[in-house]
Amino acid sequence: MLQSRASFVMGIHVLLKVNVSVDIEVGYIRLVREIENKMLEKKNLLISLVLGVFLITTLMILYGNYQLDGNSNSDVGSSTTTTTSVTTGQSIHKSKKQKSKPTPPPKPPLVTFMVLTADDFKETRTKAIRESWAPRALAMGWRIFYYSETDQGSPHDTIATNETDKSSYGNDKKQWMAWDHMESVENPSPFYMKVDDDAYVFVDRLKRTLEGLDPSGIKMYGRCDDFFWEPKPFCDGGSGIILTREALQAMVRWHNEGKCKDTGHNDLSTSWCMVDNGVKLTYIPGLHGDPPNDWKELANDVTWHHLNPDDLRRIDRLFYD
Numbered sequence: 001m002l003q004s005r006a007s008f009v010m011g012i013h014v015l016l017k018v019n020v021s022v023d024i025e026v027g028y029i030r031l032v033r034e035i036e037n038k039m040l041e042k043k044n045l046l047i048s049l050v051l052g053v054f055l056i057t058t059l060m061i062l063y064g065n066y067q068l069d070g071n072s073n074s075d076v077g078s079s080t081t082t083t084t085s086v087t088t089g090q091s092i093h094k095s096k097k098q099k100s101k102p103t104p105p106p107k108p109p110l111v112t113f114m115v116l117t118a119d120d121f122k123e124t125r126t127k128a129i130r131e132s133w134a135p136r137a138l139a140m141g142w143r144i145f146y147y148s149e150t151d152q153g154s155p156h157d158t159i160a161t162n163e164t165d166k167s168s169y170g171n172d173k174k175q176w177m178a179w180d181h182m183e184s185v186e187n188p189s190p191f192y193m194k195v196d197d198d199a200y201v202f203v204d205r206l207k208r209t210l211e212g213l214d215p216s217g218i219k220m221y222g223r224c225d226d227f228f229w230e231p232k233p234f235c236d237g238g239s240g241i242i243l244t245r246e247a248l249q250a251m252v253r254w255h256n257e258g259k260c261k262d263t264g265h266n267d268l269s270t271s272w273c274m275v276d277n278g279v280k281l282t283y284i285p286g287l288h289g290d291p292p293n294d295w296k297e298l299a300n301d302v303t304w305h306h307l308n309p310d311d312l313r314r315i316d317r318l319f320y321d
């Protein structure tokens with residue numbers, strides 16, 4: 001367009017040189033240019049207008065969608081003044097609901113706990129856990145299951161294993177039912193941790209510990225060692241055994257296939273289930289098999305074991321009061 005106009009003006013210029021009536025030609029050229037400029041201005045204006053309208057419409061649509069996602073509730077709430085607006089509000093709400101994606105599943109807890117206990121200890125040990133570190137773990141969004149023979153209901157509710165054998169072999173069976181339950185529970189977590197009912201868990205330090213562990217693959221973490229008094233390495237179960245999701249699944253499967261032997265010590269039974277099926281146990285620091293002995297242990301350890309119920313409350317007060 002511009003080029004053809006330029007050549008047209010050039011043509012006039014050539015004409016101008018040849019022609020005698022210069023003034024008329026110059027006037028004509030000016031006239032043509034003015035008309036052309038006017039037309040060009042109009043066209044630009046029109047293009048700008050169309051583009052502007054398009055842009056504003058796009059922005060309004062985008063903003064509208066954004067609002068639909070964020071403010072659907074307040075829309076309905078604010079339109080309760082008249083019946084008509086209520087129905088409009090509801091129908092808007094409906095169409096919004098259809099548009100929005102299904103709600104995502106709740107964020108999985110970083111860790112799911114197994115507290116292995118017994119009916120005899122519900123008033124003492126598990127009560128102390130519920131009054132010390134358990135609320136802090138729940139506040140982290142974590143999950144705790146207490147397993148006992150029966151469920152005596154609130155406030156001591158536990159998961160009933162119905163295991164009546166009170167010997168250590170009965171405890172093994174109770175533990176396998178507990179692992180089974182942990183494995184099948186919805187919204188799986190990357191880590192599963194078993195502690196005894198006389199252990200204190202320092203949740204803030206555990207969080208840091210877990211965040212440093214690899215959650216993939218079949219791994220058992222804990223106070224695992226080649227303890228001289230046992231023929232095979234194992235992880236101490238009182239101060240905490242930590243399993244990855246895959247390890248829990250594999251362990252439950254191996255147990256169901258009869259590939260694990262009960263020993264009468266629940267930590268040996270789980271550890272050797274892993275060892276006998278080719279898993280190398282992974283030692284991590286900070287899990288302590290005894291009550292704290294000095295300030296260094298208090299300042300660094302993640303768990304302590306063999307505490308009485310009052311010790312649990314005392315340690316909790318020490319750090320959080």
Ligand SMILES: *[C@@H]1O[C@H](CO)[C@@H](O)[C@H](O)[C@H]1NC(C)=O
Nearest residue numbers: 149150159160161162163177
């Ligand atoms: C224990 O017994 C109760 C009541 O009979 C039953 O509902 C529950 O499923 C049983 N639990 C297990 C693990 O078998």
